[in-house]
Amino acid sequence: MSQMLQAPFLVVTDHAGDDTVGYTLTAASAQLLTLARALTDGEVVAVALNSAPDLDALGAQGVSRVLVPDLEDHSPRVPAVVSDAVRACLEQVPGVGATLCVSNYRGREVSARLAAQLGSGAAVDVTAVEVADGELQARKSALAGSWTTRFHVTRGVPVIAVRPSSVEAQDAPTPTRPEVSAVPVTWSPEALAVRVISSTQQQGTGRVPLAEAQTVVVGGRGTDGDFSLVEELADLLGGAVGATRVASDEGWVPRALQIGQTGVSVAPELYIGLGVSGAVHHTVGMQSSQHIVAVTDDPDAPILDIADFGVVGDLFEVVPQAIETLRAAGLPR
Numbered sequence: 165m166s167q168m169l170q171a172p173f174l175v176v177t178d179h180a181g182d183d184t185v186g187y188t189l190t191a192a193s194a195q196l197l198t199l200a201r202a203l204t205d206g207e208v209v210a211v212a213l214n215s216a217p218d219l220d221a222l223g224a225q226g227v228s229r230v231l232v233p234d235l236e237d238h239s240p241r242v243p244a245v246v247s248d249a250v251r252a253c254l255e256q257v258p259g260v261g262a263t264l265c266v267s268n269y270r271g272r273e274v275s276a277r278l279a280a281q282l283g284s285g286a287a288v289d290v291t292a293v294e295v296a297d298g299e300l301q302a303r304k305s306a307l308a309g310s311w312t313t314r315f316h317v318t319r320g321v322p323v324i325a326v327r328p329s330s331v332e333a334q335d336a337p338t339p340t341r342p343e344v345s346a347v348p349v350t351w352s353p354e355a356l357a358v359r360v361i362s363s364t365q366q367q368g369t370g371r372v373p374l375a376e377a378q379t380v381v382v383g384g385r386g387t388d389g390d391f392s393l394v395e396e397l398a399d400l401l402g403g404a405v406g407a408t409r410v411a412s413d414e415g416w417v418p419r420a421l422q423i424g425q426t427g428v429s430v431a432p433e434l435y436i437g438l439g440v441s442g443a444v445h446h447t448v449g450m451q452s453s454q455h456i457v458a459v460t461d462d463p464d465a466p467i468l469d470i471a472d473f474g475v476v477g478d479l480f481e482v483v484p485q486a487i488e489t490l491r492a493a494g495l496p497r
């Protein structure tokens with residue numbers, strides 16, 4: 165059996181939704197809570213940054229307590245606000261073994277700020293965490309994926325941001341009814357220096373969020389800006405649409421869909437690259453995918469070196485045939 169720490173863990177959870185429709189725990193946060201349970205014998209305490217946390221999902225993950233910091237009128241979209249809020253929550257959990265958060269744009273920045281405030285260390289873009297030799301050790305890839313490193317934080321409470329899909333979410337053997345407590349926050353000058361005046365939610369695509377999708381269909385320069393086949397295939401497979409930096413730089417898709425070193429990291433069961441060459445800046449964000457399929461017209465494209473299944477051909481000829489075959493096989497089910 166793998167080793168565990170005996171200290172409580174604090175998990176910063178993300179919820180989707182808003183005050184009108186309610187809040188749902190994200191898949192990435194459920195994965196993080198599953199990971200926390202595997203690392204500690206102590207209690208798992210969740211931080212929720214909204215007024216109505218998803219207690220059913222948090223209870224299913226075995227959370228004992230949910231701390232809801234009083235954000236007053238500050239926005240949880242501002243990392244300085246969130247790190248102050250998490251620091252206030254840490255004061256409610258003496259002897260904490262680690263703070264975990266999701267490694268997304270906000271989670272990475274919050275981790276760095278929080279570790280600086282605590283005088284400890286932060287690890288972001290982590291793909292695995294384990295207890296070995298009585299200490300918490302984290303793994304991540306470095307130097308554009310050419311190295312894997314294993315390390316631990318040598319002082320203070322480690323703050324670890326874990327990539328979505330690094331762990332499979334599993335319900336706790338016994339669900340809990342988490343106790344909810346409000347936590348007052350003392351604000352730092354940095355949190356007070358920014359005030360969100362308004363924010364507008366982007367029109368949803370109706371597709372599953374990129375970082376959480378189990379199937380991701382990615383368009384690159386080879387699409388020449390026509391993402392219709394990428395979208396059709398993604399919808400057929402119930403997946404998300406992603407893009408290379410070229411595609412987002414060209415303005416063919418929103419920046420939020422960019423996968424890679426300067427974009428989102430994904431680790432789906434199935435990655436399908438259409439007109440993608442497989443530059444290292446891109447593959448660093450998708451190489452943990454369980455199955456990689458690529459369609460490119462270049463037989464020397466590096467993506468074919470990591471693909472489980474590669475097709476050398478024009479995507480505008482290959483993909484319609486693939487879609488037709490999938491439909492003939494009864495998809496969508």
Ligand SMILES: Cc1cc2nc3c(=O)[nH]c(=O)nc-3n(C[C@H](O)[C@H](O)[C@H](O)COP(=O)(O)OP(=O)(O)OC[C@H]3O[C@@H](n4cnc5c(N)ncnc54)[C@H](O)[C@@H]3O)c2cc1C
Binds near residue numbers: 383385409424440479
């Ligand atoms: C600091 C830095 C950070 C970066 N960060 C990122 C990042 O986060 N994400 C990212 O993606 N990139 C990033 N890049 C850019 C990266 O280096 C590559 O330029 C980019 O990933 C290439 O995108 P692509 O595969 O779409 O285009 P290309 O490399 O041009 O590849 C297009 C592929 O499509 C094929 N093709 C063309 N037409 C067709 C067709 N009709 N049918 C089938 N195949 C076709 C071509 O043969 C080729 O293999 C970064 C670069 C730098 C310097």
